[in-house]
Amino acid sequence: MSDVARRFVMEFERPLVDLEEKLESLKHLSVVEGAELAVEIAALEAEVDELRTTLYTSLTPWERVQISRHPERPHTDDYLADVFRDVIELHGDRLYGDDAAMFAGLASLGTRKVAVLGHRKGRNTTENVRYNFGSPHPEGFRKAERVMLLADRFGLPIVTFLDTAGAYPGLEDEDRGQAWAIASCLATLSRVRVPVVTVGIGEGGSGGALAIGFGDRLIMLENAYYSVISPEMCATILHKEPARAAEASGCLQLTAQDLERMGLADEVVPEPLGGAQRDPVTVMGAVGTAVARALDDLGALPADALIASRYERLRAIGEYSSE
Amino acid sequence: MPISDWFRAREQRRYTAPSEPPRGSESLADGVWVRCEGCKRTLYAGDLERGLGVCPSCGRHHQLTADQRIDMLCDPGSFDEIDGDLRSGDPLEFRSGKPYAEAIEAAQDNTGLPEAVLTGRALMGGLPVVVGVMDFRFIGASMGSVVGERIARAFESACDRRVPLVLAIASGGARMQEGMLSLMQMAKTAAAAARLADAGVPYVAILTDPTMGGVTASFATLADVIVAEPGARIGFAGPRLVERTIRRALPKGFQTAESLLGHGMIDLVVERGSLRETVIGLLVCLAAGGE
Numbered sequence: 201m202s203d204v205a206r207r208f209v210m211e212f213e214r215p216l217v218d219l220e221e222k223l224e225s226l227k228h229l230s231v232v233e234g235a236e237l238a239v240e241i242a243a244l245e246a247e248v249d250e251l252r253t254t255l256y257t258s259l260t261p262w263e264r265v266q267i268s269r270h271p272e273r274p275h276t277d278d279y280l281a282d283v284f285r286d287v288i289e290l291h292g293d294r295l296y297g298d299d300a301a302m303f304a305g306l307a308s309l310g311t312r313k314v315a316v317l318g319h320r321k322g323r324n325t326t327e328n329v330r331y332n333f334g335s336p337h338p339e340g341f342r343k344a345e346r347v348m349l350l351a352d353r354f355g356l357p358i359v360t361f362l363d364t365a366g367a368y369p370g371l372e373d374e375d376r377g378q379a380w381a382i383a384s385c386l387a388t389l390s391r392v393r394v395p396v397v398t399v400g401i402g403e404g405g406s407g408g409a410l411a412i413g414f415g416d417r418l419i420m421l422e423n424a425y426y427s428v429i430s431p432e433m434c435a436t437i438l439h440k441e442p443a444r445a446a447e448a449s450g451c452l453q454l455t456a457q458d459l460e461r462m463g464l465a466d467e468v469v470p471e472p473l474g475g476a477q478r479d480p481v482t483v484m485g486a487v488g489t490a491v492a493r494a495l496d497d498l499g500a501l502p503a504d505a506l507i508a509s510r511y512e513r514l515r516a517i518g519e520y521s522s523e
Numbered sequence: 524m525p526i527s528d529w530f531r532a533r534e535q536r537r538y539t540a541p542s543e544p545p546r547g548s549e550s551l552a553d554g555v556w557v558r559c560e561g562c563k564r565t566l567y568a569g570d571l572e573r574g575l576g577v578c579p580s581c582g583r584h585h586q587l588t589a590d591q592r593i594d595m596l597c598d599p600g601s602f603d604e605i606d607g608d609l610r611s612g613d614p615l616e617f618r619s620g621k622p623y624a625e626a627i628e629a630a631q632d633n634t635g636l637p638e639a640v641l642t643g644r645a646l647m648g649g650l651p652v653v654v655g656v657m658d659f660r661f662i663g664a665s666m667g668s669v670v671g672e673r674i675a676r677a678f679e680s681a682c683d684r685r686v687p688l689v690l691a692i693a694s695g696g697a698r699m700q701e702g703m704l705s706l707m708q709m710a711k712t713a714a715a716a717a718r719l720a721d722a723g724v725p726y727v728a729i730l731t732d733p734t735m736g737g738v739t740a741s742f743a744t745l746a747d748v749i750v751a752e753p754g755a756r757i758g759f760a761g762p763r764l765v766e767r768t769i770r771r772a773l774p775k776g777f778q779t780a781e782s783l784l785g786h787g788m789i790d791l792v793v794e795r796g797s798l799r800e801t802v803i804g805l806l807v808c809l810a811a812g813g814e
């Protein structure tokens with residue numbers, strides 16, 4: 201792994217990366233200076249393998265949150281390029297503006313035509329600024345809703361990709377009705393007469409994720425999260441200490457595994473050891489397959505049955521008792 | 524009957540009065556004297572209650588308890604609670620900060636309410652309605668499974684009986700101690716609201732101080748007509764978060780009913796003294812359309 205040093209390192213990976221770097225320099229010594237280090241190298245390789253396995257097979261919720269935010273993780277744009285063909289982006293909310301933080305468009309998935317919605321994150325500063333770090337303004341949600349209605353009108357299934365820390369908490373966003381825009385998406389998504397398949401690919405931050413984040417199937421990547429509030433904000437509210445986000449991540453039960461256990465997620469797509477960024481092509485392929493399979497299942501249902509079952513799905517969510 | 528008489532005409536208080544002033548003390552306390560956060564004057568509690576919680580000096584609309592809200596909105600004695608038997612669980616066994624189960628128990632003891640919302644059938648000006656009122660004293664009237672369920676059932680009850688729905692809303696947002704189950708109540712209540720809208724049954728929302736977060740971003744703003752009380756704080760993101768985001772002080776009046784009226788987000792700002800008549804007028808008008 202010659203690109204070890206250049207790789208983005210998550211805080212919890214540091215011990216592994218240190219060890220990997222040590223291994224690199226040993227190998228370098230052995231090659232360049234002809235030192236006889238075969239035994240040491242083999243031992244260190246074994247150690248690196250063991251640590252890697254231990255580290256990545258016992259991930260805490262907070263470590264998964266970090267992986268979900270990894271900048272090299274496949275983003276909505278990558279799925280559009282890799283999983284779909286004939287992508288036509290549709291711009292604007294027809295009311296005020298076009299929000300680049302929200303992708304909306306039409307595409308082919310295999311032989312099927314679909315509408316695609318997704319939060320967008322960038323991989324460099326320019327992209328991140330353009331995409332507002334994945335946090336939509338009201339215009340983004342209104343564009344998404346417009347395309348939901350378009351899909352509804354022309355019978356196109358809707359596929360959505362969740363990857364946002366949340367709706368943007370700006371001043372003008374409030375004035376322009378951020379809450380109204382999200383609420384309207386929720387109402388519309390609940391009643392479109394076409395299948396809706398949602399994929400949690402990274403961050404699923406609160407109302408901004410939910411606006412395009414429920415439907416007939418919820419597929420979660422192994423290290424994606426979906427939460428009512430960010431771990432940092434939760435820690436701030438409870439303890440006035442954002443640093444206690446790790447603890448909050450555990451309490452909130454926000455991992456893909458938690459969602460599956462609670463019956464909220466239908467499927468968890470496995471990621472390679474260490475996260476989707478280690479093998480994006482395989483992960484995106486698996487997502488494409490899972491989405492196509494879900495659409496096959498849902499395609500068999502008449503529209504009335506589809507929206508009735510979507511409503512029942514939502515109505516069943518919640519835990520309470522009757523005295 | 525003048526509106527102030529509804530308080531006096533109240534036959535009985537169905538829930539015990541709070542034993543101590545609520546935290547933050549913006550709501551009406553049970554003590555003899557209360558301090559108005561608007562004008563900082565000390566007021567006689569009886570005067571404030573007779574004035575429907577509106578400060579006689581500065582006009583500030585203080586928060587009302589669920590019982591007070593029912594009394595000021597509904598015809599005397601007409602409120603008939605539904606789904607009063609629902610109780611929150613502790614699905615996440617949330618232990619960070621104050622354990623959730625304890626927080627619920629404390630809120631129940633403090634308010635005499637089973638949860639942050641009361642829903643039921645009632646009459647308003649003789650019109651049958653389904654009504655729901657939220658009480659901010661109960662864990663900030665945050666929306667967990669029970670609030671979401673009662674609100675969804677209120678929508679369904681209005682839909683089944685084809686009678687208008689009136690919700691008096693206050694909330695800090697989603698109830699984080701219920702995690703994703705809480706977030707999904709937004710989708711659940713929005714879906715129920717969409718069904719009522721599709722059925723052509725009127726829904727009037729009264730946004731009161733404060734209405735924030737996941738409640739604003741779901742059923743609260745999906746009403747046919749959105750009425751707000753003067754000075755009510757209404758928004759999605761909390762003001763402190765917005766301030767941190769924009770890195771400057773917030774303008775005066777930000778996220779208030781009046782500011783949102785100016786931005787075209789709500790239909791009306793109505794003083795509490797004429798709120799009941801206004802809502803009845805709206806319902807009469809909306810209901811007349813189908814006849």
Ligand SMILES: [Zn+2]
Pocket residue numbers: 559560561562563564578579580581582583
């Ligand atoms: Zn005052």
